[in-house]
Amino acid sequence: MTPPKAPAAPQSGPRDQILESTIHLMRQSGLSGAGINQILAHSGAPKGSMYYYFPGGKQQITSEALTLYGRRIADAFETALSSKNEPAGMIRALFRLIADRLEQGTFDQSCAAGAVVLDLGPEVGDIRNVVADVLASWRTVIARHLPMRSRDKRESFAGLVISAIEGGYILGRAERSTAPLLEAGAWLALLVKND
Amino acid sequence: MTPPKAPAAPQSGPRDQILESTIHLMRQSGLSGAGINQILAHSGAPKGSMYYYFPGGKQQITSEALTLYGRRIADAFETALSSKNEPAGMIRALFRLIADRLEQGTFDQSCAAGAVVLDLGPEVGDIRNVVADVLASWRTVIARHLPMRSRDKRESFAGLVISAIEGGYILGRAERSTAPLLEAGAWLALLVKND
Numbered sequence: 005m006t007p008p009k010a011p012a013a014p015q016s017g018p019r020d021q022i023l024e025s026t027i028h029l030m031r032q033s034g035l036s037g038a039g040i041n042q043i044l045a046h047s048g049a050p051k052g053s054m055y056y057y058f059p060g061g062k063q064q065i066t067s068e069a070l071t072l073y074g075r076r077i078a079d080a081f082e083t084a085l086s087s088k089n090e091p092a093g094m095i096r097a098l099f100r101l102i103a104d105r106l107e108q109g110t111f112d113q114s115c116a117a118g119a120v121v122l123d124l125g126p127e128v129g130d131i132r133n134v135v136a137d138v139l140a141s142w143r144t145v146i147a148r149h150l151p152m153r154s155r156d157k158r159e160s161f162a163g164l165v166i167s168a169i170e171g172g173y174i175l176g177r178a179e180r181s182t183a184p185l186l187e188a189g190a191w192l193a194l195l196v197k198n199d
Numbered sequence: 200m201t202p203p204k205a206p207a208a209p210q211s212g213p214r215d216q217i218l219e220s221t222i223h224l225m226r227q228s229g230l231s232g233a234g235i236n237q238i239l240a241h242s243g244a245p246k247g248s249m250y251y252y253f254p255g256g257k258q259q260i261t262s263e264a265l266t267l268y269g270r271r272i273a274d275a276f277e278t279a280l281s282s283k284n285e286p287a288g289m290i291r292a293l294f295r296l297i298a299d300r301l302e303q304g305t306f307d308q309s310c311a312a313g314a315v316v317l318d319l320g321p322e323v324g325d326i327r328n329v330v331a332d333v334l335a336s337w338r339t340v341i342a343r344h345l346p347m348r349s350r351d352k353r354e355s356f357a358g359l360v361i362s363a364i365e366g367g368y369i370l371g372r373a374e375r376s377t378a379p380l381l382e383a384g385a386w387l388a389l390l391v392k393n394d
Contacts, residue, residue: 032320033231033317033318033319033320034229034231034317034318035231036228036229036230036231036232036318037231037318037320112319112320114317117369117373118317118366118369119317119318121369121372121373122228122229122309122313122314122317122318122368122369122372123228123229123231123232123314123317123318124228124307124372125227125228125232125307132372132373132375135373136373136374139370139373139374160382160385160386161386163370163378163379163382163383164363164382164383164386164387166366166370167362167363167366167367167369167370167379167380167383168359168362168363168366168383169366170365170366170369170370171313171361171362171363171364171365171366171367171368171369172362172366173317173366174312174313174316174317174362174365174366175334175358175361175362175365177316177317177319177327178312178316178327178330178331178334179331179334180327183358184358184362185362187355187358187359188358188359188362188363190355191355191356191359191390192359194390195386195389195390
């Protein structure tokens with residue numbers, strides 16, 4: 005008997021490369037940094053493949069990249085939160101994760117969702133909704149790990165955590181330092197309580 | 200005796216209009232939204248006046264606009280913090296001020312400093328320093344009003360407040376809601392203590 009054939013390993017083709025480059029560029033400077041020409045230059049993908057894989061153009065590429073990025077970060081949040089048994093440690097682990105990401109991106113990369121929101125003109129409703137969905141998914145992941153009895157309090161505190169992360173990225177990039185994120189984590193660890 | 204002549208009221212000439220338009224555009228979409236052509240279109244200033252008043256071009260306009268914006272917000276912070284006698288009320292007043300600004304800008308305008316930071320490529324060192332100075336000036340204003348005995352704690356908590364404001368703007372624009380800012384203010388009001 006021949007063993008069943010192993011499924012092919014997922015290949016990183018032009019489609020994936022385009023999405024990864026879009027995420028990279030959005031983390032650096034939002035929508036304005038992720039133009040079609042910049043994505044082509046960064047990914048090395050031929051122009052034809054761009055329109056072949058993404059007939060909806062920049063709107064489609066940006067939406068898919070944000071959604072992929074959102075799931076990846078939700079998974080990273082889940083892992084960080086699950087690594088600790090008590091709430092204060094969870095919060096510190098979450099901010100440590102983000103501080104490490106800021107440092108790995110040499111203080112030039114932050115959160116794609118945050119950078120895109122601050123780039124939106126009044127006309128770009130669709131992308132704003134994609135970002136809102138991403139932020140809501142992160143809020144759900146964080147809230148599920150919080151100890152407060154009231155669901156409203158868990159959701160509200162999770163929102164504060166995300167605000168402090170997004171703003172900590174801004175201060176961290178401006179100061180080229182992880183201190184704003186780590187200090188925010190230490191303060192919020194004092195505030196998270198079983199009540 | 201003739202009374203001394205009153206000083207002329209400050210006039211809003213093309214120079215001021217250019218700076219105000221730059222602030223408006225940066226609050227909407229950062230550096231990428233505040234190109235020379237966009238500033239001209241928004242301000243109605245003739246192209247010649249742009250180069251007459253700002254021979255350093257976009258770099259000079261952006262730096263001056265950010266500095267002017269920074270002073271204006273520092274003054275608004277000072278007024279909000281001085282309006283209350285106890286720390287929790289001060290923190291809530293600060294976040295109420297920002298929530299009102301977000302609403303007045305119909306959720307399309309946030310903080311010029313934050314939007315500019317998330318637009319920076321690795322090459323734009325000078326503007327990053329201007330933003331870092333603006334953020335540091337706000338930290339000083341807030342820290343001065345905080346009740347903690349330790350200066351380090353006052354500075355650190357002031358940093359958390361600014362992070363929560365910057366991130367609350369991001370969530371607020373994405374959700375078109377003042378709730379993230381007001382909830383962040385309510386949580387941080389619980390955390391600010393005389394110790």
